[in-house]
Amino acid sequence: MPTSSRFASQSRVPLPGSERKPFVPAGAPKAAKTPKVSTAVKTVPATGRIRVSLIVPPKQPLDTKRLGKLDARLSRAQFAARHGADPASVRLVKAFAKEFGLTVEPITQPGRCTVQLSGTCAAMRKAFAISLVEHTTEQGKFRLREGEISLPAELEGHVLAVLGLDNRPQAKPHFRIAKPRATNVSYTPVQVAQMYGFPAGATATGQTIGIIELGGGYRAADLTAYFKTLGLPAPTVTAVPIDGGKNTPGNANGADGEVMLDIEVCAAVAQGAKIAVYFTTNTDQGFIDAITTAVHDSTNKPSVISISWGGPESSWTEQSMTALDAACQAAAAVGVTITVAAGDNGSSDGASGDNVDFPASSPHVLACGGTKLVGSGSTITSEVVWDETSNDEGATGGGVSTVFALPTWQKNANVPSPTTSAGGRGVPDVSGDADPSTGYTIRVDSETTVIGGTSAVAPLWAGLIALANAQNKVAAGFVNPALYAAGAKKAFRDITQGNNGSFSAGPGWDACTGLGSPVGNLVIQAVAPKSTTTKKAKKGKTK
Incomplete structure (x- = not known):
């Protein structure tokens, strides 16, 4: 032939x-x-x-x-x-x-x-x-x-x-700009970290946090000005172009709000960490190529990757979900943690019926839901599920995957039954402050504004993992099994009030806030990797 x-x-x-x-x-x-x-x-x-x-x-x-x-x-x-x-x-x-x-x-x-x-x-x-x-x-x-x-x-x-044959927009950013109301409060990321017990004075020097962005951009002058207000040096930020994507700042109402929220939150709570922002196109090709590039980046070497973009599982092709999940498996294999926003449209995720957001529903990422946080200093006076649907300000995503099966580490979490035989993975895994009415003070395109959404929670947790990696002197890697272990229960504030539509909070894991919000210093202890080789060797000596 x-x-x-x-x-x-x-x-x-x-x-x-x-x-x-x-x-x-x-x-x-x-x-x-x-x-x-x-x-x-x-x-x-x-x-x-x-x-x-x-x-x-x-x-x-x-x-x-x-x-x-x-x-x-x-x-x-x-x-x-x-x-x-x-x-x-x-x-x-x-x-x-x-x-x-x-x-x-x-x-x-x-x-x-x-x-x-x-x-x-x-x-x-x-x-x-x-x-x-x-x-x-x-x-x-x-x-x-x-x-x-x-x-x-x-x-x-x-x-x-x-x-890449099809270049329709694949995902949307999960941030919400606060509407002006007299009852609103806001915090800097440093203040949120203090309430959540992140270790005072700890740094993430030596760590790199990767951030995936499907649009927008940042201006160095804004970062310098913002961190000056916090009394902190501006982080070292590197833009990595993927598939024609690049750092293209526009205006505060577009994707710049997402980019600046991600950088400012994770860099403020993980002081000393370098930031690598992987800019790509808003397509399934761009999204997946950015993740695989970040995971295998031997130049910047991120130890944790934050993702604040996604869409309902039903909006993805099966091949795209499989390919993206495989990229997250690769991250777990090389010791890279991936934190992902769980969505801002409640249990429906903006579609008909109940849906969970992908890639948050991948069983190889840490899915991050949202709460409404009230407190000051190191004291939390109230924390409930983020649900501002009555004010048209969103609600935390959460529910049960129809695509991914229940992971072994989630089998004792009492995840509700899936609606399909293939599904079962519960979302989210963890949570943190996301309500725009108790949101984060952020600088975007020369303007100071208050932003919420689960987009804030993914970089918050990414910053915490970076601190853990520096303090434990080893990358946490795939943290889900460790966080669901019985011994990690004290590392969370259990959120028991509120709902996101179809699901209500309650004792233990729930489909609104997962295991709960972090008790920072105890999370750092919980995610410290434990070698099984030493244990096996010790057992062998006693026989």
């Missing part, structure tokens, strides 16, 4: 989980006007160029049962050697790309199971047997596909996901 028709002559197989539902505009903060689709739908020009990310299998699958074990942790180099992209799959993809006139981009991070291809829209249509159309919304023009991607039969099992 001639090489030129090797793949073209093969029968086609659908790529599992690649089906795209009809387009529904998404991606803007709730305060923004909902974008509308125009009646004009055009075919994408054949000569336009696209870059796609193909996810291929690893050389060896991860043993997910060992994630979180200190003696199973790998360096980034070890992970790349054992679990990087399968060479046989990469060779097939390269041959496929050559036949269809696609260019293979250089692979710069061997730990990622990602092969990027670029080429014209016409070549992509032919290679993946798809149609591409252009929709126009108030947010701009988007390239869309619907239905399944198909592959030549020889690639079956060698390509797990194809991301």
